[in-house]
Amino acid sequence: MLHILYFVHDLADPAVRRRVLMLQAGGALVTLAGFRRDDNALAAIDGIEPIELGRTRDAQFAQRIAAVAKSAFKLRHALRSVPRPDVIIGRNLEMLALANRAKSVFGGDMPVVYESLDIHRLLLRDDVLGGTLRGAERRLGAQAALLITSSPAFVERYFKPRSGLHLPIMLLENKVLALEVAAASNVAPAARVPARGEPWKIGWFGALRCRKSLTLLDQFSRRMEGRFQIVLRGRPAYSEFDDFDGIVHDAPFMHFGGAYKNPEDLSAIYHDVQFSWAIDFFEEGLNSSWLLPNRLYEGGLYGAVPIAMDGTETARFLAGRKIGLTLDKADAAHLATLLGDLDEQRYLAAFDAVAAQDRKQWMIDRADCQGLVLRLASLTRANEQITELQALPQLNRNRGGLQ
Known part of the structure; x- marks a missing residue:
């Protein structure tokens, strides 16, 4: 069984849980190590007790770097009871540094994999700080065996032209983990036209x-005077809002339903809505324009019509499949224009286009998980072959001396 040591930036991140479940479903043994930003019982994984390396704070890059540096000095002690791994994965740049450190702790030649699912805005700066961070990424990634990323635009817009990394690349999209293939793939989603008087x-x-x-x-739903309701679920990044709870409390047509378990709760929460907001302006024009978000695939699998922003990778994805709705300008007036004349016929046409898609493009099944683990296992065989080739000259010299 392939043993993977997985370093992560946030043990409470549901996406980390999903990746670990994928690796386990593929047949790997996973040791999870990383930092915790907050408590989230829904991200717990049965059978895995993570190695906690410390606490970090959201949107506090300097604090995270200090925490990583501190943990690097203590890593040998933290890993003292961990068996030697076959592969080490670092999920983002800071964790790649710890993955490299762990490799030296074990004194081995096991492959290191760099998993980069977001391009931090600091890496894209054209000043000294940006150049320094890209230089660090080049040094830390120089000996990596594989780069895993989730969107073609990350490769086209950053890794190939700017990163300076020259690694084999595996595109692993943020698809829904659907291990019960029969249930997930053979049951088509049903349209959900709201009852008379109920909002979209x-x-x-x-x-x-x-x-x-x-x-x-908020502005759009007020403008539409209750014809549309906004349903929020998940983990708010409170550091990015002046007062998230207050804004939602004061919004007459907006409701926050709290966190949920991914993938177990996805069917229920998406079947409660007609549309999925697949837009993110968090790093507008950069990472947010290039990513393909989890909610794109989740909504697609469960029949929620996606709404994307024009000019983004998400909009390009939808246009290639002739599905979804595209907002051409980011304001409430344009969203009202896009959705203002919505009726049952128009909704059903948009829903049918999504429902007609091959459902495999939205989900990862057990065979896909096994393929991921086989790809990682192939790195260990390549490493063994390199080691054998490196040993041949010495072996030949020894043989020559005996003759």
Whole structure:
């Protein structure tokens, strides 16, 4: 069984839980280590007791770097009871530093994998800080065996032209983990036209970190005077809002339903809405324009019509499949124009286009998980072959001396 040591930036992140479940479903043994930003019982994984390396704070990059540096000095002690791994994965740049440190702690030649699912805005700066961070990424990633990322635009817009990394790349999209394939893939979603007098619902689910989206959706729902209701679920990044709870409390047509378990609760929360807000202005024009968010795939699998922002990778994804709705300008007036004449016929046409898609493009099944683990296992075989080749000259010299 392949043993993977997985370093993560936030043990409470539901996406971390999903990745660990994927690796386990693929047949790997996973040791999880990382930092905790807050408590989230819904991110717990049965059978795994993570190695906690410390606490970090959201939107506090300097504090996170200091915490990582401190943990690097103590890493040998933290890993004292961990068996030697076959592969080490670092989920983002700070964790790549710890992955490299762990490799030296074990004194091995096991491959290190760099998993980068967001391009931090500091990496994209054209000043000394940005150049320094990209230089650090090049040094830390120089000996990595594989880069895992989630969107083609990350490769096209950053990794190839700017990062300076020259690594094999595996595209692993943020698809829904659906291990019960029969249940997930063979049951088509049903349309949900609201009853007479009931509002249409737009769901904004997942990592709630976009102040601009919150304001826009509040203004839009007020403008529509209750014809549309905004349903929020997930983990708010409170550091990004002046007063998230207060804004939602005062919004007459907006409701926050709290956190949820991913993937177990996805069917229920998406079947409660007609539309999925697949827009994020958190790092507008940069990471947010390039990513393909979890909610894109979740909404697609469960029949929620996605709403994307024009000019983004998400909009390009939808246009290629002729599905979804695209907002051409980020304000309440344009969203009202996009949705203002919505009726049952128009909704059903948009829903049918989503429901007609091949459901495999939205989800990852057990066979996909096994393929991921096999790809990681292949890195260990490549490493073994390199080690054998490096040993051949010495072996030949030894043989020569015996003759």
